[in-house]
Amino acid sequence: MNIYVCVKHVPDTAATIRVGADYRIDEDITFIMNPYDENAVEEAVRLKKRMAGAEVIAVTLGKAAAEATLRSALAMGADRAILVRSDKHHDCITTAGALCAAIRQDGNPDLIFTGRESIDAEGFQTMYRMGVNLGIPVASNVIAFDMDGQRVSVISEMEAGEHACLEMTTPCIIGAGKGLNQPSYPKLPDILQARKKTITVIDEEQSGTHSSASRVETVILEIASEERQPEALEGSAEEIADAIVGILRNEAKVLMNS
Amino acid sequence: MKKIAVLIEIRDGKLKPSNLGVCSAAHESGGECIAFLLEGNAADAAATLQEYGIEKVVEIFTTHGAASWNPEVWAEAIIQAMVYYEIHALLGLASMQGKDLLARVAARLEAPLLMDCIAVNLVRHTAKKSQFSGKAIAEFKTCGDYHVYGIRPNALTAVPAPCRAAVESFKASTGSPGLSVKNLQPGLANDIDLTEANVIISGGRGMENGDNFNLLHACAQTISAAVGASRAAVDAGWVSHALQVGQTGKTVSPKVYIACGISGSVQHFAGMKTAGIIIAINKDPHAAIMSKCDYAVCANLFDIVPALTRKLRKPHKGSK
Known part of the structure; x- marks a missing residue:
């Protein structure tokens, strides 16, 4: 086999x-x-x-x-x-x-x-x-x-x-x-x-690769930027939790308001 | 006029929300946008799809019937529909299903395929995608008679473009496949699809054990978020590999990614760096993730996560 x-x-x-x-x-x-x-x-x-x-x-x-x-x-x-x-x-x-x-x-x-x-x-x-x-x-x-x-x-x-x-x-x-x-x-x-x-x-030439009309060409290749500016969330656990809820609701808008 | 087909994904009878961003990308090209749906659900889906630039919804039926899902049969049916409707550009989601189906279609057509694209231009036939585990971004041009693109779920924004979509059926004549599907075993009931989730709460080595992941599940449940994990947590045997985000796990693009006790290796970032907002909770201020996130919480996750769960339980009911 x-x-x-x-x-x-x-x-x-x-x-x-x-x-x-x-x-x-x-x-x-x-x-x-x-x-x-x-x-x-x-x-x-x-x-x-x-x-x-x-x-x-x-x-x-x-x-x-x-x-x-x-x-x-x-x-x-x-x-x-x-x-x-x-x-x-x-x-x-x-x-x-x-x-x-x-x-x-x-x-x-x-x-x-x-x-x-x-x-x-x-x-x-x-x-x-x-x-x-x-x-x-x-x-x-x-x-x-x-x-x-x-x-x-x-x-x-x-x-x-x-x-x-x-x-x-x-x-x-x-x-x-x-x-x-x-x-x-x-x-x-x-x-x-x-x-x-x-x-x-x-x-590769000897192995007889087939040719195709279809291909993918590289237009550009660049390093991905990692531009995030971390903001520290500080305070008590309750305050931090409130801040995260605020981010979820107001910035990300992923919470449905009741 | 150029015609573009969008392969629509239905999960549990519902239209996946991430389909809509793909429809918008097709609509943006100015061509006629046709949605392909396999084996049913077209009438329901059409009502939503026509709000995002879809002008025709084609329900594709195979000879084998809805009960016998088979990726080879589906690929063949999609190609027959493409030929019938004179489609030369096909878009779909780079979900697990899409990665399989679109690749089968492209291979049979010997069409160029770009998978997991984060931007696409159907006029120039170019698309951007990640390379080298997300460390580089490439723009590629596809050349050929046909063009196939898989779009990273949630990477493209859905833009309303109301139309009226006609619904029609297409009956494909499918042959016998070399691959047979014996059965499909559903995942656990509480498994929310990681790649579709708006919010992901992930745990890493800092979770300390498998039981502590219940804290993340409890928190996630309040807002219909999905729970993810780093490779460290999976390798330790705390959670299943199905939850792994990163290089050798899932690639996700949620609106919010909350990383709990995750150091933030290059391999982990490869799977979540395109998230909208990254919130990191870690005791160690020097953890790599703390300088590569949007919000850094330097605290004990065992204090923060339960507090967050309590707050989220109260005033609202679930995420959009």
Whole structure:
């Protein structure tokens, strides 16, 4: 069984983002594996352990530096990895095309895991485009996964705590939500072993990505301003509570007057 | 004239208030605004929607019927309606449902999609959205035959623009989906949708334990506010992940966000920085949130929250 996991190399959430004149960020900062993708790798590795002969292959599209995130996936238990190398900026349409081309070239996927969103671009769509590209069903924000033969059952978290129980047959794509599992952090021997595992580097041009008339262009990228001027509310608990009620009623206008 | 469709969301038989800001964005473009509603509720919703620039309400029926909600079937039905009504721009809410449905529609159409937008211009086909966990704002331009935008709930203001909306039905012919929905389990009865709430009262590490969240629930109940939590409170097992606001939780834009015992990490701000007014209650004057809010209360939340609950119980009944 071939289990692919699509991961993304993203700036650490704690990193300071600086934007250059070309509207690209200064990449001389710490990068990490996209947090939701950790849940995706974890679930793939757990599944592999229950399935004789299963292989977990981590795939990413990115610059040479993205290899670090593939090594993290390998340390978490993936067997091998594929880096589709590209120095260009990609929108979700070309990203999905490149990932699908790399997977197709490598083998027949039974399952594809990925995170429900990337925390850098916040695009919320790559897995759905992969589903259409490969002609297979997609479930996102998955917080429980089970598999019996070719039948896959998942629970997808919806609005206000609502859960949808969905079923698909393999091959299919699973968008991992945060509640799916608790990723285990690799120990030193895992990290050392990961160094010996194979990362196949393919050039984006070779992988035969498809072209599309549709695209998304960046007009501008700027640092979000954080201009709030805090005003201190002081006094007794009663006075502060009165002040907050006043804000709710008069400034925010969220209270209905009796 | 250009036509724009707004995918309307109904929850528990009611029109979500955040739909109206999306209608206003469509109306602002000067095109003809058509509301799409799936499987029922159109007549009720039309009365409200026509006050916000909607000129036609199309009730879309699938071959599968209302009882069998299925996102693949719905996406297919929406695309058929878009083709029939010659729609090239589709707007909807970036709610959990919208994130799923709009992405399925865009993927099938191979249309560019911008999700969780905080501003949109349908004449130039541009939209602004957060990047890098809210640390940057980007403006993007979509290029293609179709354009799909998901709008962050409550990010756009609803502006009254009275029209008269005709209601019509569209019967889609939907095929068999690859995804089957076995059942839907409702959330807890007291769960108010975080992304729709006007007021959110959130607790963090300062809540000390799960039981103390009852203080926040009691306070929230007085004004129909929703209760949220920081990752620290969720990781400690005090409350469910469904309440988490921030990077790996929900992104919210309420009119008022009251943060109780929350330090205000970058990751937390990623989920609530577009709130209208932020009120922080924290014992620690040096907590990050105290310098990034509108009102800073340096006090013990266990004194302030119960006092606030008492005051809110008295003179009025619930929030708008």
